[in-house]
Amino acid sequence: MSAQPIPERVTAAADGEVVVFLIGMRINSWRAVRHWLPALRAMPRMLKELARDKDSGLLGHQLLAGGPRDRTVIQYWESREKLLAYAADANKEHRPAWAAFNRRARGSEGKVGIWHETYVVPAGSYESIYSGMPAQGLGKAFGVEPVARRGERAAQRFASAGGEARA
Known part of the structure; x- marks a missing residue:
């Protein structure tokens, strides 16, 4: 069931620093199922584990499909420290999945690719509508x-979040 649209104009109720983590994979060879299927299955397990642990630091995520070969997850974290702690914890899903x-x-010769990027966005450096x-x-x-x-215009929303007014 899809979420219902919010008819009015709204903005994110975020305050302070925001950590945005992008992670994705690309299937480079459909025939190499043993290389890409475990990676494809690992992310939902990690997201479920994080959702069950309210202290994990994961605030939310969004799945994106960039075509039949590409999958991306945008994650929003409470702090860089909590993201790094999860990634390093040998008792959580990430470490064993990464080692595997x-x-x-x-031996895969690039049959599957993965990538990630992490952004620590200071307060006042983001806005939304x-x-x-x-x-x-x-x-x-x-x-x-x-x-x-927070303001009808982007510049006002930046300013209300502690940033300089920008167009």
Whole structure:
């Protein structure tokens, strides 16, 4: 069941620093199922584990399909420290999945690719608006509030979040 659109204009109710983690994979050879299927299955297990642990630091995520070969997950984290702690914890899903991927990758000759990028976005360096949409991105991770509380224009929303007014 899909989420219902929010008819009015809203903005993310985020305050302070935001950590955005992008992670993705690309299937380079459909025939190499033993290389890409375990990687494809690992992410949902990690996301379920993180969702069950309210102290994990994961605030929300969004799945993107960039075509039949590409999958991307945008994640919003409470802090860089919590993201790194999860990645390093040998008792959580990530470490064993990463070790298994590396073992398979040694002989895979690039049959599956993975990537990630992490951004620590200071307070006042982001703004958002959603109109006629279900909660997305930051709004889904932090909740939403009426645009008027932070400003009708992007420059006002930046300024209300502690940043300099920008067009």
